[in-house]
Amino acid sequence: MAMITICGFPCSGKSTRAQQLADFLQAKLADPLCPPHHRARKVVLLNDESLGILKRSYDVDARAEKPARATLFSAVQRNLARDAIVIVDAMNYIKGARYQMYCEAREVGVRTCTLFIATPPDQCKERNSARQGPTAYAPATLDNLISRFEEPNSAARWDAPLVTVAADDPPLDAPTGGAGGEGVEGSEAAQQVWRAITEGELKPPNLATQSVQTSSTSYLTLLDSTSSSLITALLSRQSLSPHSGPTTLTLPPSSSAPRTAAPLRVTLTLNRPVALPQLQRLKRQFVQLHARTAGATEFDDKRIVAMFAQYVEEQMR
Template sequence: MPLIIISGFPSSGKTTRANEIKAALLSKIESTCSSLKVHHISDDTLHIPREIYRDTKKEKSARGTLLSAAERVLSPNDIVILDSMNYIKGFRYQLYCKAKEFSTPHCVVHVGVPIDISREWNKARGAEGYPEDVLEALLMRYEEPNAMTRWDSPLFTIPAHTDEKAPVDDIWDALHNKAIKPNSATV
């Protein structure tokens, strides 16, 4: 099953959304008696500190860590939620190729909150958040997903509003149908 690539600014609510998506997927799995497993991989689960984003080399190595963690569990029976910024389009392309290699579908979930909200939520996190210089550098470097490219498609964009649920039914349909009927269009 699929690779769900989360993308978004630092402190944009990616992990909050990843947890919401995971819980909703688990209840779908239960209600359909499926044997799929869900893996949530993030900078936090891999103990990647926020400061590494100050250093290009360390950041590159962290991307390698994320990629191999996903690769280890990617299979037709495992849903992988890759909850990191995934903000470099070349990296999302690599992830897309990896999903192809494992013959499993993928999608991108863009947690699309405005820059100022990201700054505000980051500030509210205090020491848990990104140092301000790291935050600003990442906001500058962010390469927004583009549904016109095959590696960012299908693309689901989730707005900032807390009362708006993640489109888990659509994510499930797109990915599940594709997994069962790889040659047919999704309904």
């Protein structure tokens, strides 16, 4: 049915808001006045505690952070379904990770919504200092995570629709006192989330999420070499003239393609220069995002070029 991604600083109150939202949604689904086509079989709440992810996994220079994020994403993959509402209660501070979950939700065919808990950093630090033992972040870790947080943007498709909740807003499961169309009411923010996951646009799988079978014998190599080829062509064109709208690039076909294969062409729309380190970072994220399909459903070089171009466009907005 839907995936709700919750994001915010550490100790911003995400888990409290997530539980309030889960209680509201469960009551909403159990309400006899809820239309049958809006009913989900279950509400699933995923968080670090339920998945056994420790706070020290996010320590500065800790190697456990990537496996922790992978554990969360795997749980999202397992639970996403058209008859379930999945609440992803985590910092979700990296927009690339939010994009990855967004693509997975579109592939399954469910609606998405982002809930941003906008608590000031100083208040988060006060809450963390009041915690004890393994429930608290190390001060250096907290500062590092706050500085790395990539705030959601309603203009980004993977963050939209975006609902923002301030620290002093009422509980999500608190009745508004207004005359609602259905029996169960919650705060205005909770009602916005409900409308987003029941009435919002249900986006079909796009180029970045459609899978096709190919005969590639080394998919990881194909991902890496094809995206590297686009970077080379983009930097070459950029050195000749600045970007000013749509730019068409011509790339050689992959080494696995037939000798008679035509060159690959792709159009990007970038309005500012992109540095090589930025492109290399985006390539690493892109390859990691799609490498999980290796050996099962894979893409050919034309699809990879188009997907990587789209990914660069979205990340550079």
